[in-house]
Amino acid sequence: MGEFNNNFILGCSAIGAGLAVIAGIGPGVGQGIAAGHAAAAVGRNPGAKSDVTSTMLLGQAVAETTGLYGLLIAMLLLFVKPLLP
Amino acid sequence: MGQGILLSAGADIDFMIHGVFSYELFGQTVWITTTHVCVLIVMLVIVAFSIAANRAIKHASDVPGTFQNVVELVVEMLDKMIGGVMGKFSPRFRNYIGTIFIFILLSNISGLFGLRPPTADYGVTFAMGIITFVLIHYNQFKYQKVKGVIAGLCDPWPIWAPINLIGEIAVPISLSLRLFANVLSGTVMLALVYALLSKIAIIWPAALHVYFDLFSGAIQTYVFCMLTMTYITNACTTDE
Numbered sequence: 001m002g003e004f005n006n007n008f009i010l011g012c013s014a015i016g017a018g019l020a021v022i023a024g025i026g027p028g029v030g031q032g033i034a035a036g037h038a039a040a041a042v043g044r045n046p047g048a049k050s051d052v053t054s055t056m057l058l059g060q061a062v063a064e065t066t067g068l069y070g071l072l073i074a075m076l077l078l079f080v081k082p083l084l085p
Numbered sequence: 086m087g088q089g090i091l092l093s094a095g096a097d098i099d100f101m102i103h104g105v106f107s108y109e110l111f112g113q114t115v116w117i118t119t120t121h122v123c124v125l126i127v128m129l130v131i132v133a134f135s136i137a138a139n140r141a142i143k144h145a146s147d148v149p150g151t152f153q154n155v156v157e158l159v160v161e162m163l164d165k166m167i168g169g170v171m172g173k174f175s176p177r178f179r180n181y182i183g184t185i186f187i188f189i190l191l192s193n194i195s196g197l198f199g200l201r202p203p204t205a206d207y208g209v210t211f212a213m214g215i216i217t218f219v220l221i222h223y224n225q226f227k228y229q230k231v232k233g234v235i236a237g238l239c240d241p242w243p244i245w246a247p248i249n250l251i252g253e254i255a256v257p258i259s260l261s262l263r264l265f266a267n268v269l270s271g272t273v274m275l276a277l278v279y280a281l282l283s284k285i286a287i288i289w290p291a292a293l294h295v296y297f298d299l300f301s302g303a304i305q306t307y308v309f310c311m312l313t314m315t316y317i318t319n320a321c322t323t324d325e
Contacts, residue, residue, distance in 0.1 A: 054307075054311075057304060057307065057308065058308060058311050058312070061263065061304065061305070061308035062263075062308075062312075064263070064267075065259055065262070065263050068262065068263060068266035068267065068270070069262070069266075071266055071270055072262065072266050075269070075273070079101070
């Protein structure tokens with residue numbers, strides 16, 4: 001550990017946190033697709049609006065989980081700083 | 086130097102859990118943290134509401150007053166939501182689902198009142214995940230018997246059993262992490278706004294509060310309860 005000081009480790013942690021939140025792209029695309037299909041479903045069958053909405057929210061929340069894992073990794077790197085000696 | 090990574094805000098950013106006081110238990114130092122205090126406050130609010138609701142229902146009148154109307158509305162809404170998902174199993178789980186619904190909702194909203202939301206502590210959400218996990222497997226063994234559980238574990242072929250086992254263990258972890266990370270992200274973002282933009286954060290953070298505390302909190306409450314109900318209903322349902 002002698003040659004790398006703590007500032008270097010903190011800088012690399014910040015870069016890693018930035019890379020980790022790129023995971024948000026996937027859920028964004030997925031939620032958009034789900035919302036688009038839900039809008040199409042409501043357009044075809046306006047009577048089922050509440051059912052479609054609750055199903056869409058549930059699916060979106062499940063799809064969101066992978067993005068949240070990325071966010072958690074970023075939080076750990078930034079605030080818990082597990083890499084510091 | 087450790088704080089240097091937090092942009093230029095110095096020590097103003099505060100969304101961590103703090104210890105209030107510590108005591109010794111079996112040689113371990115145990116901390117009473119802000120989470121405990123916030124859970125206690127939320128609990129007191131729920132208990133006070135319950136006592137008032139009990140009194141209102143005992144003296145119920147044919148033409149309900151305002152408070153009785155609110156209580157009936159809450160109970161009917163929960164009954165409808167639980168009955169819609171669980172069907173014939175709903176009477177047995179109405180108490181549990183209703184309790185965690187109200188508790189999570191009030192916990193998420195408590196960010197509006199200056200508390201740190203208790204659900205932004207992984208200890209709280211993981212405890213609820215564990216309760217759900219125990220409920221799922223208790224009911225699975227009760228309704229599907231040991232044979233059905235083993236058959237479900239070896240679903241396509243017996244060689245898939247380890248993967249199915251990991252899938253079972255992942256249920257409470259993903260359930261609790263989803264709630265935790267959603268509430269935590271809102272808490273962190275609001276703390277960053279208040280710390281970094283403290284000079285211009287006058288009225289407009291109210292909009293952020295509406296989104297992060299009310300909207301996101303309500304959605305996550307709904308999702309947690311829906312998923313819990315879905316998992317339990319799946320565990321109760323037999324093939325016949």
